[in-house]
Amino acid sequence: MGSRNLTHVSGFILMGLTDSEELQLVLFTLFLLIYLITVLGNAGMMLIICLDLQLHTPMYFFLSHLSFLDLCYSTVxxxxxxxxxxxxxxxxSYLSCFTQMNCFVFLNATECSLLSSMAYDHYVAIFNPLHYPVVMSTRCCCSLVFGSYLIGFMDSFxxxxxxxxxxxxxxxxxxHFFCETPAILALSSTDTHDTEIMISIFAGSTLAVSLITISVSYVSILSTILKIISTSGKQKTFSTCASHLLGVTIFYGTLIFTYLKPNKFYSLGRDQVVSVFYTIVIPMLNTFIYSLRNKKVKNALIRVMQKRLQAFKITMKLNF
Incomplete structure (x- = not known):
């Protein structure tokens, strides 16, 4: 059997999720609906955060970048x-497949790092609230976000x-239904051990550092919450980071199930279903987790709509 360098391959055939035409039509309708909600939800989140001055805080600065990543994640x-x-x-095509694969790696690694930055932000807000504006300065927030993108670029490179x-x-x-790294590695005619080791070192390091940061942050947060005497105080403090904790649990849970389980538990159909969840569904879920569960975002949306409605009424009066 002959072999060719990856750069000499003109294109690939993506087998997808199913051969049934009826099921393909159902999946198309479902995925299209999810994608539209994802685009509108994440774009709307970024717009609200940009327009409402009360949301110009470190927490929502990180959240706007998370929405941007989720939007790109789904679009890829x-x-x-x-x-x-x-x-x-x-x-x-080869170029489209190669681009899709590496954009996916970039966005995945960047989101891991950004989620750890958000966990650190919550830790500082709860554990050291008096020094929060100093510690989480604009320069610090920009550095954390830039570092997240840099880590994503390095993993992708x-x-x-x-x-x-x-x-x-x-x-x-x-x-598979998209150009995922393990799926392309399976096509190799040569030993991929060294390639897998290199990729695993960088990807594993990003995942490990991110998980350690998040774990340490939330252990500290929980210990602080337990020291609060009043029940209302505990609930208010926990609600500050509940949405982020839920988003982190869903995101990392699917990644760990997909990439860190033993090979003997590998199942193509089951792994494809999980892949659908973290590539297509989670970017939509994050919109609901961080907006519908957040009173400040909902109040900001009302304020923005009221301002736009008032501006529209003024414009109509001037025209008539």
């Missing part, structure tokens, strides 16, 4: 998935460099 995967659900070829050296067998069929 969902449109091509929707296209493949309606076509019989399911073809994706290492992934791209490692994958570009692969040699593939004659088959270019990817048994």
């Amino acid at each position: 995967i969902t449109p091509k998935t929707l296209e493949n659900l309606l076509t019989s070829t399911k073809y994706i 290492v992934n791209a460099l490692s994958m570009s050296r692969l040699h593939l067998c004659d088959s270019n069929v990817i048994y």
